[in-house]
Amino acid sequence: MALGRPAAALRNGVTTTGLRPLAPTPMQTHRLASGGFVDRSRPLPFVFDGRAMTGLAGDTLASALLANGVRLVGRSFKYHRPRGILSAGSEEPNALVELRAGARREPNTRATGIELFDGLVAESQNRWPSLHFDMLAINAWFSPFIKAGFYYKTFMWPASLWENLYEPLIRRAAGLGRAAGEEDPDHYEKAFAFCDVLVVGSGPAGLAAALAAGRGGARVILCEEDFALGGRLLSERKEVDGVEGHVWAARAVAELQSMPEVRILPRSTVFGAYDHGTYGAVERVADHLSVPPGHLPRQRGWRIVAKRCVLASGAIERPMVFAGNDLPGVMLAGAVRSYLNRFAVAPGRRAVVYTSGDDGWRTLVDLARAGVEVAALVDTRPAVDESLIALARSHDVRTVLGAEVLRARGFQSLAAVEIGASDGRIERIACDLLAMSNGWNPALHLTAHLGGRPRWDDSLAAFVPGTVPSGMAVAGAAAGKLALAEALADGVRLGSEAAAACGFAGPAIPVAAETERTGSAPLWRAPKRGANKAFVDLQNDVTVADVALAHREGFRAVEHLKRYTTLGMATDQGKTSNLPGLAIMAALSGRTIPEVGATVFRPPYTPVAIGALAGHHRGKDFRPTRRSPVHAWAQARGAVFVEAGLWLRQQYFPRAGERDWLETVKREVATVRGGVGLCDVSTLGKIDIQGADAAEFLERVYVNGWKSLAIGRARYGLMLREDGFVLDDGTTSRLGEEHFVMTTTTASAAKVMQHLEFCRQVLWPELDVQMTPVTEQWAQLAVAGPRSREALRAVVDNAHDLSNEAFPYLAAGEVTVGGGVPARLFRISFSGELAYELAVPASFGEAAAEAIMAAGAPFGIAPYGTEALSAMRIEKGHVAGNELNGQTTARDLGLGGMMSTKKDFVGRLMAKRSALVDPDRPMLAGFRPVRLSDRLRAGAHFLPLGAPASAEHDEGHMTSAAFSPTLGSWIGLGLIRRGAERVGERVRALDPVRGGDVEVEICSPVFVDPAGERLRG
Amino acid sequence: MRYSAFAIVREALRGNRHWAPVWREPEPKPAYDIIIVGGGGHGLATAYYLAKEHGYANVAVLEKGYLGSGNVGRNTTIVRSNYLLPGNLPFYEWSMKLWEGLERDINYNAMVSQRGVLNLYHSDAQRDAFARRGNAMRLHGVDAELLGRDEVRRLVPFLDFENGRFPIQGGLRQPRGGTVRHDAVAWGYARAADRRGVDLIQNCEVTGLTIEAGRIVGVETTRGAIRAKKVGVAVAGSSSRVAAMAGLRLPIESHVLQAFASEALKPLIDTVVTFGAGHFYISQSDKGGLVFGGDIDGYNSYAWRGNLPIIEDVMECAMAIWPGLGRLRVLRHWGGLMDMSMDGSPIIDRTPIHGLFLNAGWCYGGFKATPASGWCFAHLIATGEPHPHAAAYRLDRFATGAVIDEKGAGAQPNLH
Amino acid sequence: MLPAGRRPDDRGTGITIEPRDDLGFAAVVARKGRAEELRKTLFSGHAVEAPVRPALARGRELDLVWNGPERWLAISSDRAIAARLSGELGRLAAICDQSDALAILRIAGPKARAVLAKGCPIDLHPRAFRPGDAALTAIAHVGLHLWQVDEAPTFELAIPSSMAGSFARWLSASMSEFGAKPLEGEKSL
Amino acid sequence: MRIPCPHCGERDVQEFSYLGDAGVVRPEGSDASIAAMHDYVHLRDNPAGPHRELWYHAAGCHAWLVVTRDTRTHAILSAESARAAGLARRVAVGAGEA
């Protein structure tokens, strides 16, 4: 037997697949000949650290490794000590591997939770160059120097060495596995589920609860993190209802599967409890396959809403703390039983059982049955029940009572233990397996996620659920009911109670199980010697000496202990280590364990893949894309698109031969200013406002007046927030006495709608106002330029007079186009030209656009995008998003005059606060470069000429800039202190982050047609 | 005991048996010159600077739980001074400067790591807004770089530059920004204050403020009444509750902000990145865990924990910019209590009660402020006058309108 | 319409999808204090009982889906339904044409619930949601309106037109498990 | 969280957006003072305990709701239509004046 012996280990010390010939496939040397729930007819090849091996269907990676005699599977976090497999479940602190390869590599994956699949590849981690020979194992020699928190005390001089030397070294040494560093190729989904009763865990308690609730007719969801259902029934040799426990479980599962309202989710961990009966769960849909098939996600994140929850999550066994307790071969006794009974694997050849309770003795029996030699059973209790002694005797196992394991010995795995008897004698017993049991901790994590605090139970010597979330009940071992019969009864009772609370009473279900002994007297003390090697937190390498140091340095509050030593902060969140740590702190500080208290439990119960919580929403599907009704039309016309919130807008329409976007934009502007252009403005928010009080409503939400607006007219409106700053602007048109359509900016449409609903419902519920968002209904096309009337004439039905007299600037009305299609026409202009906006039902948008293009062809019509639109609005001094940035007032924007003094409106009072009317505030102005060729950039700051570049001279900033084809130079809008008064003055526009420093002249913000003759023409 | 590499070697050779407690655990005295309510980063820093810069020794910090149990112990550790507005910039830059010298000042390694903070932008308008900010920073003498897409790609090549819904166009980077080990800040200031004679009193909740004739004279606590000439309140998410003890209503709501840590990994990202088209920021701790967060849950809460919608939102944002995160796992998520002010900026000011001072409104950005907050609050308490760097943080600015609204979100705390 | 790397299960399907573009829609919002009168008028004119809870009511040439307090979405095979209703109800209600604002998808088959569950935050179990029930909600970040038509089950979803493409991508990915072919649509997403 | 919308039934909190304290009342009319408005816009009780607050069913029926929720536990004590509550308050205020 050469289990992980140095020589063999070095021989097999291959780390990377493919580089060296693979070692010959070892046999499953530790597989039992019979029993277990593995399928001997389905061998599954897999590779660990480059070694090809074979396991069986039904194995976990851990059980398959053990079956192959592999014991050393990883290196510890800090001291790089050899580590093996401690447990058989999700509490595993040691056996973490990098699963899969390439873009699918998953670091820190617990071998005990990996369902073996054909072709599985895994590597050990945190070692270099190989698992068996790890250079950083030298850290262990320095352990006295790198105790808890040592880094807080050094590396302070000189400051720069921290980032350049110490930190990179620490970072490289720390961390566990390596991320793939590539895009995750797999897909994820989310799903919602609703039920009457959520049962967490499929052990006896969970199955009983699900049966009870299901038979009553309730909608039940049963979540089990394991791929096999049955919980401990698969690992223990116990009878239920006269049959073996696993048989009972299989029958229960079959019955549950037959119930239409019961849904069983295996491979699904309920990771968190959230408010009001919402639970988060993650289903590993395809992790047991080497690659998910195309139609399935890898994992699915569930949001489960349950009226009631029965938490039947079982209990987690506690280890003992002694020097060398981290050696491969030291295992939890319950895990040993799992490997023997469920996986048909002998985790060792010669075992010592070390226990502080009756539970350990069960291990002895199971080991003996499997043919593993049991060298001794050590019980810390001086006396135990006679029946147990008899049991040991019947298996011919030597028992040592009132003794402790002082130290485990071995190089890379366990070779012997030293036992200290009550009389002080020390004895060394050779063994390769130590099965230890120090009592059980209820897995109560989910009870505490909403702030519930666990309660200490003296008789169990464990924390048990204290206050639990409303709607939750805890059953079985999770509630401290450790005996099988109790767990079953508990499950039945709580399952039917939960169903009954949802209106589904079912028949009582009697389930019988043998009684068993669950007595325990946990050993909290750690042996005095070897405190530097007695591990409390195996994953984070926290030793008894570290806890003592924390105590000595004053980190005695339990949360300080945790944070200073990192006890319980590793990927296992201290499932096996927290309580031993607390116990040692309690002993050191003369307090009881409950006086020390437990640290806060937080979700997730076990780590959850980020992808599963994001689901479908990544890449282009991160957020929906909104397309305008004429999107395809614009695409066909060669548009380049740009994101505007969720919308894609047409930015510009390049033509062959144009060198860059600027050339295109110049052409588009020239086309509009010289002839006619067409621009899609469908994305602007549109709100239909009706009702007897519609005008009154507008009076209150806009700063300017609305009652006087005539039917058939449009008006520019400005809205403030209640704090007096500008919220949004847009034109609103009156279509009837009690009917308006409001437009909002694209970016603020939803925000404005919510604000208006607030005003309507909360502030002034007495008003008769009806609002409907109609953005989606209309395709809206701006037709702008001196020839726009002529172009439109061919599209709008002849019955409508478009002459300047009949349809002047700011006219608005319902028209028909294309022979009877209802449409709306607005004579409004963002560009400053004679311009219209034509709204047609969205499905007519493309036809309308084409019709306008055809009608405008004689005038050289071209489509233009947001860039040209923006250049023209800057030329006209119209404010837009850059100016309406939430920090400006109406006054700042030169729109102070719009604020009515005759009425109340939202924001009126707060806009009068002294700082908002301070004449020194930056105000809107225009800017043009003194040297015409200079480029202006938004974001530049203004400083007086000659003033040094420092904050006290900062006078404002450029909000928008564009090349003005009309003026032949760059122009800008900006906010500068007392802007309006300073026209003609020159200042610096300083843009250090882009290296710009341009002399500009302050001018009127209206660069083109200040008298507004064109738009009225 | 002075900390140094030498001390570590010496003590290791002596079996690590002689390390002294980092702080005393004194009983509260009947009276102090100054009481600081709140043993978070700000309270502890205030006490330290009161002692060091202003010579006050008779000072107590009263903490209702354990030192550092509040937001200082649960934040995403990002420090930066990449602010926009003149009310904020000098203050946060002063904080940055104090961070840069902190460890040698307090003889404690808080792992101030100037690994850079990179804010991504995704549109031209956002680029210009970032330029405006970067320029403001430069005018204030703060380091700032506006990067294009290729420069960003060189820094963080693993982000999604190809397929993003909101393509990355570039970023604003502050090279001097970075991270600081959260707990170490609390412990380092605590130890330094303790060594200057400040009494740090844990498990001591202030339950009442004793006010006589418009002047504060002491506090009621769960460990009895304590007299004081001056009281400074630095209780972050509990600000409204303590202020209510003096009959004050504040322009503050308490909201929960969640944060997340992943399993420990070998080095993956060596800077701080924030997403510009959603709420998400990420860095990697020296221990290897990715530390990340997003938006506040968005409703008033004193529950110290959040809910799934924000969790999923954060993960969606994570995948949106960095699809390589998919298989990495969230190890733990938690919440803190944010004192969200109505303009998103802090308050360091006197109150209408004589001798009662307020330090609050830190929102989700007060960790980086810890040194300057302590410095300026100590100055205010000691001298009665606001420190010039914090002069804009007045309580009356909401009434006058001199608000400091970096985001232009208006008086709605859940939008800041 | 499918994210790269995904393809439908080739073993058949439990779901059918059918877009419906032949319908007219109108938002009907009661004027203040006139909701009851409006409901009566609708009843006498179209034999439809305007629901006062989230539900769909069938009437003569007109179905009404609850669309918020005192507001409904009228659905009709008449694309000009809004104009007709304005004439009939103008005094009692604000009417807005929504015929072009919404894309209707009909999702039917035994797997319809399982597909919708991948984004729909509402319990569609037969005990909780029945034919005739309706809901306003959001799926995959797209705000929409859905109602159940029959026990097949058949659901109809009214999706804002501008986001129909994104919705189809989500739906295609979600259906692939059940073998349904991805929806045709905008390729350039 | 699950918010019981009086119109739509119990819905996931994700469908809602939040505005804050529902107890503050907007000072109306031309004689309202800046001070009163400042109080309304900025100052909050921000209690740890039951809190009447405004929620908007943004992805649902678009109704504003007044929800009473315990800020320590998130337990929801009641939810009603804000419009109805507002109308009732108007009636009460009107009656008070008369």
Ligand SMILES: Cc1cc2nc3c(=O)[nH]c(=O)nc-3n(C[C@H](O)[C@H](O)[C@H](O)COP(=O)(O)OP(=O)(O)OC[C@H]3O[C@@H](n4cnc5c(N)ncnc54)[C@H](O)[C@@H]3O)c2cc1C
């Ligand atoms: C999840 C999260 C992420 C964050 N990320 C960042 C970030 O990346 N960068 C950044 O700059 N900021 C960040 N912040 C914000 C930052 O943490 C806080 O603004 C800052 O810590 C607040 O100051 P403080 O340290 O003094 O507060 P706290 O640490 O909360 O201190 C307040 C203390 O007062 C105590 N207290 C309260 N009431 C009483 C009473 N009645 N009597 C006695 N004591 C009392 C509390 O127990 C607490 O210890 C984040 C916050 C959170 C929650």
Ligand SMILES: NC(=O)c1ccc[n+]([C@@H]2O[C@H](COP(=O)([O-])OP(=O)(O)OC[C@H]3O[C@@H](n4cnc5c(N)ncnc54)[C@H](O)[C@@H]3O)[C@@H](O)[C@H]2O)c1
């Ligand atoms: N004699 C003893 O001292 C002792 C001690 C402990 C346990 N036991 C035995 O354990 C059994 C207890 O039954 P039980 O049903 O309470 O527990 P169990 O351990 O049999 O089942 C719990 C199940 O819950 C699952 N689970 C845990 N957390 C989960 C989560 N968050 N999401 C999804 N699944 C989760 C586990 O994978 C496990 O299958 C009995 O057989 C009992 O005899 C005995």
Ligand SMILES: Cc1cc2nc3c(=O)[nH]c(=O)nc-3n(C[C@H](O)[C@H](O)[C@H](O)COP(=O)(O)O)c2cc1C
């Ligand atoms: C920067 C940072 C990194 C953290 N890293 C870890 C970690 O690696 N493991 C862990 O368990 N918790 C980690 N935490 C979370 C803490 O355990 C804890 O949840 C948090 O400080 C809030 O405290 P509470 O959960 O006790 O309320 C981290 C916290 C912070 C602020």
Ligand SMILES: [Zn+2]
């Ligand atoms: Zn609703």
